[in-house]
Amino acid sequence: MASFNRLDPSDFVISSDAISATLWSTQTPQLSTFFTSSTQEVGSSGDYYLSVYQTGSTLSNAAVQFDIAYGNALGSGSLVYNSIINGLSPTATIFGQYQDLVLGDENTNFTFGAITSSEFYAISFERARYKNALLLGSLTLQIKGPIAASGSVTLTDNSGYISTVTFTEAGRVFQLVSGSAGTANTSRQASGYTTDSGSYGWLLPDIGTILLNPKALSAPTSSGGIGFVYSGSATGSSVPNISPMATLYQAISGSANFQINSQETITSDYIFIRARSSEFNYSENPSFISGSTGEVLYNSFINSPQTYITTIGLYNDTNELLAVAKLSRPLPKNFTSEALIRIKLDF
Amino acid sequence: MGYLDNSIVTVDAILTNKGRQLLAQGNFNITQFALADDEIDYTLYNPTHPSGSSYYGEAIENMPLLEAFPQETQMMKYKLVTLPRGTARLPILDLGYTNIIIKQGASLAITPQTLNYLGGNTYESSGYTATISDVRLFNTFEGVGINTPQAQALNQTTTLGTSVSKTVVGTTINLRATTINTLFGTNTQLTATLTVEGRDSGARLTIPVTVTKIS
Numbered sequence: 001m002a003s004f005n006r007l008d009p010s011d012f013v014i015s016s017d018a019i020s021a022t023l024w025s026t027q028t029p030q031l032s033t034f035f036t037s038s039t040q041e042v043g044s045s046g047d048y049y050l051s052v053y054q055t056g057s058t059l060s061n062a063a064v065q066f067d068i069a070y071g072n073a074l075g076s077g078s079l080v081y082n083s084i085i086n087g088l089s090p091t092a093t094i095f096g097q098y099q100d101l102v103l104g105d106e107n108t109n110f111t112f113g114a115i116t117s118s119e120f121y122a123i124s125f126e127r128a129r130y131k132n133a134l135l136l137g138s139l140t141l142q143i144k145g146p147i148a149a150s151g152s153v154t155l156t157d158n159s160g161y162i163s164t165v166t167f168t169e170a171g172r173v174f175q176l177v178s179g180s181a182g183t184a185n186t187s188r189q190a191s192g193y194t195t196d197s198g199s200y201g202w203l204l205p206d207i208g209t210i211l212l213n214p215k216a217l218s219a220p221t222s223s224g225g226i227g228f229v230y231s232g233s234a235t236g237s238s239v240p241n242i243s244p245m246a247t248l249y250q251a252i253s254g255s256a257n258f259q260i261n262s263q264e265t266i267t268s269d270y271i272f273i274r275a276r277s278s279e280f281n282y283s284e285n286p287s288f289i290s291g292s293t294g295e296v297l298y299n300s301f302i303n304s305p306q307t308y309i310t311t312i313g314l315y316n317d318t319n320e321l322l323a324v325a326k327l328s329r330p331l332p333k334n335f336t337s338e339a340l341i342r343i344k345l346d347f
Numbered sequence: 348m349g350y351l352d353n354s355i356v357t358v359d360a361i362l363t364n365k366g367r368q369l370l371a372q373g374n375f376n377i378t379q380f381a382l383a384d385d386e387i388d389y390t391l392y393n394p395t396h397p398s399g400s401s402y403y404g405e406a407i408e409n410m411p412l413l414e415a416f417p418q419e420t421q422m423m424k425y426k427l428v429t430l431p432r433g434t435a436r437l438p439i440l441d442l443g444y445t446n447i448i449i450k451q452g453a454s455l456a457i458t459p460q461t462l463n464y465l466g467g468n469t470y471e472s473s474g475y476t477a478t479i480s481d482v483r484l485f486n487t488f489e490g491v492g493i494n495t496p497q498a499q500a501l502n503q504t505t506t507l508g509t510s511v512s513k514t515v516v517g518t519t520i521n522l523r524a525t526t527i528n529t530l531f532g533t534n535t536q537l538t539a540t541l542t543v544e545g546r547d548s549g550a551r552l553t554i555p556v557t558v559t560k561i562s
Contacts, residue, residue, distance in 0.1 A: 003426040003427070003429070003547075003548065003549030004381050005379060006379050007378060007380060275427075280382050281432075282427065282428050282430045282434060282437055283427050283428065284425050284428060284437065284438075284550055285384050285385075285425035287387070287389040289437055289439070293436060293462075294462060296434070296436070297389050297390070298394050300394050302433060302434065303432060303433055306392065306403070306404065307387075308404070309383075309427065310383065310384050311384070312358070312360075312381075313383060313422065313423040313426075314360075314379075315377070315379045315380065315381065316369070316374075316377060317378050317379070318497035318498070318500065318501050318516075320365050321363050321365060321419040322362065322375060323360055323361065323362050323366050323377065324361060324415045324419075325358045325360035325361075326413070326415045327358060328358075329410065329411070329412060330384070330407055330408055332404060333382075335432055342358065344358065344360055345360050346360075
């Protein structure tokens with residue numbers, strides 16, 4: 001007689017499954033409405049980045065979707081920290097921050113395609129949105145040009161077109177190319193890059209970041225760009241009338257088409273529970289017993305007992321209940337049946 | 348809490364509070380399992396159903412079940428047990444008491460016995476698990492008689508906090524009611540429940556416990 005059965009090592013299976021989902025709080029694949037917070041923009045953090053929401057920032061369901069930052073090795077694009085020291089400004093800080101994070105070398109610039117750049121725009125997704133990583137091949141980012149004649153450019157990553165993945169200090173890196181949803185537009189260049197300005201940037205899925213190459217975006221339409229330029233003050237000596245971050249924000253929100261998915265790896269323990277035909281056919285349930293002497297409820301239960309499994313308890317050696325699993329409906333068990341139940345434990 | 352979707356057979360597994368505690372301590376090690384039929388009322392089983400044996404369990408088999416609770420004391424109440432075919436009587440516990448009324452500061456030893464077990468009435472070799480629902484009622488709540496490392500580890504566990512349960516293992520459970528007057532407030536007695544379970548048989552019995560104030 002026993003109420004506990006030992007588990008064999010072969011009853012345990014560990015599995016890691018990649019789960020993808022929409023990244024945005026709207027639970028839709030495409031983010032088409034964009035909002036910023038004037039409080040954040042004029043606050044101290046506004047010198048470094050601009051937070052973008054899916055709805056009005058003061059609404060109860062507002063959540064930051066991503067932040068836009070601009071990095072420049074020379075400090076252009078923002079007011080210097082101290083007027084007697086030229087070149088040290090928030091944009092220089094941002095540039096050094098990503099240099100350290102992505103390149104791991106303070107003397108190396110970013111190389112988009114074959115073009116080296118000392119500036120970039122960074123789109124950094126909220127961690128809660130992208131979970132473990134950005135899903136490769138899911139990006140569609142449309143950026144609108146400053147004038148109607150410029151049109152717009154739609155970007156995706158080239159993960160589906162390369163045979164060797166490149167790694168940086170921030171994990172995997174993929175080039176941004178013209179195209180959508182992982183499919184490159186190769187009508188101008190086989191690589192999907194601009195004609196003379198390299199790729200449109202980098203996708204860094206493991207740190208949930210996109211780096212955009214300003215040179216590619218500023219290229220003429222005929223070369224694959226959209227003539228996108230930062231229109232604010234070019235030096236660090238005066239307060240810009242518009243920040244580089246706000247300039248890119250307007251270009252993204254104007255196109256209203258930003259799609260990307262998140263990816264999460266869930267590690268699960270599968271435990272297989274086997275109840276053989278001769279096991280677990282009687283119950284200590286008080287309704288299984290008639291009277292105070294322990295007699296079974298029905299005479300037919302003496303030779304043909306019928307029980308119903310509703311709960312599986314997982315125990316340690318000291319009989320402490322560590323985990324429980326409930327079936328969605330009672331599972332009949334008797335001397336002519338066996339039960340095999342797979343339990344999934346997520347961590 | 349909610350009802351599980353019963354349109355497909357699925358398993359919803361969660362860690363209990365004890366499991367989370369042991370996971371945090373790095374002592375999470377599942378080695379065995381048990382099955383239970385909590386929520387099932389066997390009086391709904393109808394062995395005289397006019398439509399035949401396929402319908403005997405009709406009232407049970409499609410019932411919706413509640414989701415799992417994380418409180419380990421609220422789960423696995425009624426275990427399924429393995430017994431030889433032809434068993435007419437199931438093991439039941441005899442504590443010698445149907446309820447316990449004990450005076451403040453008094454002591455009591457309970458030696459559970461399992462009836463209808465292994466061909467008669469006997470004491471289980473692995474002992475009994477006893478859980479008091481509110482440990483504040485007793486200055487002493489200990490199990491003796493089982494000297495395995497696992498049982499001793501459980502018996503030496505210190506339970507902190509207010510109005511929390513405590514579980515011990517033994518062949519005899521020693522109780523000594525609290526001497527602290529302030530626990531009673533304006534009341535003349537304190538109540539709790541004592542649940543005893545045979546570690547081999549799975550037989551389980553819960554009785555009320557009352558501590559009466561003497562001064």
